[in-house]
Amino acid sequence: MTEAHGHIVPFPYVVTRxxxxxxxxxxxxxxxxxxxxxxxxxxxxxMLSLFGMGxxxxxxxxxxxxxxxxxxxxxxxxxxxxxxxxxxxxxxVGVRGPFGTxxxxxxxxxxxxxxxxxxxxxxxxxxxxDRADRPGRLSVLVGARRPSGLLARDELAEVGRRHHVAxxxxxADPSWxxxxxxxxxxxxxxxxxxxxxxxxxxxxxxxxxxxxxxLEEQGMxxxxxxxxxxxxxxxxxxxxxxCQLGPxxxxxxxxxxxxxxxxxxxxxxxx
Amino acid sequence: MRSRDMVELLREQEQLAxxxxEQLAxxxxxxxxxVCKAGTVLAQEGGPADTxxxxxxxxxxxxxxGPARDVTVDTAASGDLVGWSWIFPPHRWLxxxxxxxxxxxxxxxxxxxxxxxEADNAFGYRVxxxxxxxxxxxxxxxxxxxxxxxxxxxx
Numbered sequence: 001m002t003e004a005h006g007h008i009v010p011f012p013y014v015v016t017r018x019x020x021x022x023x024x025x026x027x028x029x030x031x032x033x034x035x036x037x038x039x040x041x042x043x044x045x046x047m048l049s050l051f052g053m054g055x056x057x058x059x060x061x062x063x064x065x066x067x068x069x070x071x072x073x074x075x076x077x078x079x080x081x082x083x084x085x086x087x088x089x090x091x092x093v094g095v096r097g098p099f100g101t102x103x104x105x106x107x108x109x110x111x112x113x114x115x116x117x118x119x120x121x122x123x124x125x126x127x128x129x130d131r132a133d134r135p136g137r138l139s140v141l142v143g144a145r146r147p148s149g150l151l152a153r154d155e156l157a158e159v160g161r162r163h164h165v166a167x168x169x170x171x172a173d174p175s176w177x178x179x180x181x182x183x184x185x186x187x188x189x190x191x192x193x194x195x196x197x198x199x200x201x202x203x204x205x206x207x208x209x210x211x212x213x214x215l216e217e218q219g220m221x222x223x224x225x226x227x228x229x230x231x232x233x234x235x236x237x238x239x240x241x242x243c244q245l246g247p248x249x250x251x252x253x254x255x256x257x258x259x260x261x262x263x264x265x266x267x268x269x270x271x
Numbered sequence: 272m273r274s275r276d277m278v279e280l281l282r283e284q285e286q287l288a289x290x291x292x293e294q295l296a297x298x299x300x301x302x303x304x305x306v307c308k309a310g311t312v313l314a315q316e317g318g319p320a321d322t323x324x325x326x327x328x329x330x331x332x333x334x335x336x337g338p339a340r341d342v343t344v345d346t347a348a349s350g351d352l353v354g355w356s357w358i359f360p361p362h363r364w365l366x367x368x369x370x371x372x373x374x375x376x377x378x379x380x381x382x383x384x385x386x387x388x389e390a391d392n393a394f395g396y397r398v399x400x401x402x403x404x405x406x407x408x409x410x411x412x413x414x415x416x417x418x419x420x421x422x423x424x425x426x
Contacts, residue, residue, distance in 0.1 A: 184415075
């Protein structure tokens with residue numbers, strides 16, 4: 001095999017498990033048929049392909065460490081992602097990568113803010129921050145459209161035994177016994193000062209903008225906030241330019257970027 | 272409860288932070304404490320709105336009821352103010368309000384506060400800025416949720 005394998009030519013992986021996380025979301029576990037990609041780090045993504053259909057960038061939601069499989073959480077949003085989310089044990093998928101930048105994992109206090117499917121790229125970071133030997137405190141704030149859209153609830157409930165975890169949804173029926181509202185409203189519930197903490201934020205871009213502003217209003221410096229952005233990623237290697245955002249190529253300069261760097265670029269209207 | 276103790280409780284509430292001690296004392300004169308079990312209905316849509324609540328502990332749901340289903344449109348937790356219909360005529364609640372969990376509340380007589388605002392416009396201005404901030408926050412939340420950010424996709 002040449003050096004191009006894994007970055008230009010996909011490696012075949014076989015699906016070992018498909019777990020339905022929500023009505024439109026599934027987590028695929030997969031192992032390489034032969035050789036696999038280099039080990040990804042929290043925040044990175046791969047290009048998943050179904051031969052004859054196409055290729056799509058998906059964040060890694062589970063690292064292949066300690067004999068664990070590589071995991072991706074996929075929301076059905078079009079023909080290709082719907083087909084991926086329906087793969088069964090034994091089906092083969094192409095994997096290129098890993099690509100992109102990683103979440104910073106500091107020793108101090110960290111707030112993780114996730115919206116919808118944005119939980120998935122943050123799970124590897126949450127697992128890394130949820131370590132007994134890490135001195136800082138952790139707060140995980142999660143928002144979704146409905147209770148059925150909240151991902152990784154069991155895993156985050158376990159994290160909640162050691163750290164602060166809070167959920168909110170856009171609306172719910174009266175049987176929902178937790179908060180309703182936008183995820184930025186949960187910033188007031190964080191049980192440590194935000195002025196000296198840092199933040200990892202992932203979700204719809206509008207949600208990340210409002211969250212970053214909410215964090216700044218509560219005293220967190222803009223360069224302590226990291227977000228995960230996406231644009232139309234195709235090559236994943238900074239060659240095609242499809243993922244350009246101002247001066248950034250998000251497949252190599254991102255997807256994890258410092259908010260202070262991208263805030264001015266995101267303010268530019270596309271019309 | 273002694274008035275001084277009520278002032279201390281009100282002083283702890285972030286959304287009343289712009290009120291000075293004298294204004295907190297005025298507010299305290301119209302306030303009392305309550306403990307409500309989960310499921311307690313604090314207000315019903317269309318009912319007389321002469322009260323607002325400060326949630327000390329617990330969770331309160333704001334609900335819209337319909338023929339086919341009821342929907343929780345908002346919640347209020349520790350430190351939140353609930354209710355602004357006491358400010359504007361016809362002083363009727365716009366939604367149902369229910370305790371989701373057992374709640375410790377400060378219950379404030381809105382009619383009493385309206386009278387105090389009329390008599391002391393400086394007090395009235397401060398109270399209105401507190402509630403304006405709450406309304407702006409709730410409106411922003413509602414507008415963002417209208418965007419339905421978590422739905423749709425392109426790939």
